[in-house]
Amino acid sequence: MLEQQFGMTVDTRTCVGCAACVIACKTENRLAEGYVRNWITTQTRGRFPELVMTIRSERCNHCRSAACVRACPTGASHYAAGGTVQVTGSKCTGCKACMAACPYDARYVDEQSGTVDKCTFCNHRTSRGMATTACQEVCPTRSIVFGDLNDPDSEISHLLAQRDWYTLKPDAGTRPSHYFLK
């Protein structure tokens, strides 16, 4: 059996951009005031009244070819269990090379620790065997699904097989594990 490759889908058809995911992430991860690890993006195209709008809940894409991992001089940014991208705080010097490299602006320097931080795909939960991230758990529209992309029976695999999807900035060559369902 293949190793786990965690990923996430956000259904842009149902996501209303309420930001429950942002608040739940903040309390789950006890982020200080001013810091968020996920956010809402809204794009409107067209002219009144012929309009199309896309709403997405976004976060670190946990890329399989991650620019941040390549850019990190100390090995703090690395591929971790489940194919996720993590930052080892004790190895991070706060040099911000990863932040410059990340095409998604998914990282920040935590002023208190002086190190870079970002979405962990709630590895403190999943490593304990929990099936959901905090953002998925709270989502009132059930738009967020986290799971193992290598498990053909997982909900996320089914969704990706059945639905049209896209990733952000595919031209960056980063191979995100974060998908957006059309």
Place this chain on the structure above:
Amino acid sequence: MERREFLKIGGAGAAGSVLLGGLGTDWFGSYGDEIKDPGSDGEKIVPSFCELCFWKCGILAHVRNGRVTKITGNPKHPLSRGRLCPRGAGGTGLLYDPDRLQQPLVRVGKRGQQKFEAVSWDTALDEVAEGFEKIRRQHGPEHLALFYHGFGANWMKHLFKAYGSPNISAPSYAQCRGPRDVGFDLTFGSGVGSPENTDMANTRCLVLIGNHLGENMHNTQVQDFSEAIRNRADLIVVDPRFSVAASKARYWLPIRPGSDLALLLAWAHVLVHEGGYDRETVNQHGYGFDAFREHLKSHTPEWAYPRTGIKPAVIRETAALMAGAAPRAIVHPGRHVTWYGDDTQRSRMIALVNALLGSWGRRGGFLVPSQVELADYPMPEIRKNGLQPADRPAASQYPLADTVLAQGLCNATIPGYHDYDLKGWMVYGSNLPTTLPDPRKTYEAIRKLDFLVTIDVLPAEICGWSDVVLPECTYLERCDDLHNPYYKEPYVAVRQKVVEPLHQTKPGWWIARELADRLGLEQFFPWKDSEEYAMERAHGAGLDCETLRRDGVATGVSPPTCVEDGLRPEFWTDSGKIEFYSNRLQQAGFDPMPVYTDHGDPPAGYFRLLFGRTPTHTFGRTTNNRLLSETFKGNEVWLNAETARLRGLKHGEQVYLQNQDGVRSSFSAPLKVTERIRPDAVFLVHGYGRKARELRFAFGRGIDSAELVTQAKVDPIMGGTGMNVNFVAILRAEDVEEVA
């Protein structure tokens, strides 16, 4: 936090790796995967229900080292189903708000000077009791009024009934939901309630009229709304603004503001005269249909087009979509519906279109909910004293209002409105200057008062004008009464104390009982505390109190909610049928069937002021919540892009708004230049532009829509205050400030 607690947790060994990671000397050594446990999981998890809005979702509050770390949805609670809206998840932002009222305050100096002295609870309560006693002795108990909002108000309502005042009112009726329930009641013999009885999850066609679900975040409704989208239900959204819901819709109808009733009449015309209505329902349950059919004759889509701006073909296509989906079709009744003063008739017309679709009592339409019955706590009966409320100058006014009108009590404080004047107010959790239309009038009334006491969690504007301010603890710091709403899955939920009250705050039940003791009304508060009160009621209903405490909720068995499950629909109208023609309205001197009135267009240089919500806020109640403000820090003035271009206004520039009466907003807000709104309207998220300086986060952020609502058209049927009748001009901040 953060540092001290951080070390404490590490020292306790709960997160040793964190400590090692942070302070270890093996800087570039390899620890493998260092998984940081943020430590938000509770050592104790307390089920309760939320109060960040008024939907009352079940929550699980996680407590660690005496602090609430996070709040998640209770999977067992029918309204949350394990999920929450952002506000519910952000409840700790209220609990730990550094601007909370911390101790009782008594006014020093003149009212409105906002000068207070911190006093003991005894001193404050004595002062309130003395104020009440004086009014009772000099004028009579009816001269004291209670304004309230929120679940904790039950204790104050009980106190007022015992005290003997009939003047008890919540602005959530005449300033919000009232017309809708009256309109539906006149038609089906039943209102839609809260939670609304719509079965959106199973519908095939959903019509939203000015109802911005997804921005208005009542948890269960939005869950069901997303379910409707997943089920590929057809969505039709009528809104002058391209709302989030509109962006999900098959049809967005950017209607001319104020003309919704014309569209509804045209839809009904198409269904009746061009075909598609549910003949069986109408024949079996309808009353007065022939007159209604005749009434609709002239209301063609062609008639509606110049009024609404919606093309006849689109009116026909959308009507056909509804008819094709019926009876699994919903024209949603909405929630905040006090717009133009004919809101009862518009709501009634919504009910009538649903009647034509045969969706009442049907799966995917409107369900008939039930309630778990609870026993009253045994106590002496409060004898009725026959005193009449002061909210209406004559009994004939607003004849179908089924509750006391909040703006009427405000009016009755100014001499000359009613036979008797109100002399004192208690205001519980309702910031009247941003709630009632025309704050100038509210302040005028406040100046006339002998006595004003406010009970609140945060120092809202109304507190600054009070004689005594009593700081209540938040919903996370108290037990309250049980909650047993009408719902498709009937249940009882318990609000439990999660942590001890912070500062010197006290729960409402305690405040009410202390006042009762001082007013000689102690026999009406015979219980030990709210917990004993709630558990006695649960026990009386045959519920297992231990299970209720452990789960936070107990569900009952529902009788059939729809025809598909064996419901035999009953209509509690005068005729016992669905009333297409209303004798009650006709006898009261109103149109027995809805008639369209035009609400005009903005004068040159002005825009219609529309206001609404953003998902992270419950109007002004949450705008000081720093946690919730991470994603929405202040409001913006939405303006159509082409209009902005023609006027040379730029996205992001600061503007003031000034209304038709010359009232200018106290603060400015950035302009949001967008394609997402009609050229004749501007939109504001309401609850901003706070003027209370003690709300240190919210103070001065954005524009307060309420202060620009100096005009209201009052619904003659039930007294709802239509507030979308104000027009504003946009002033550049640089021009305004230059003059100043």
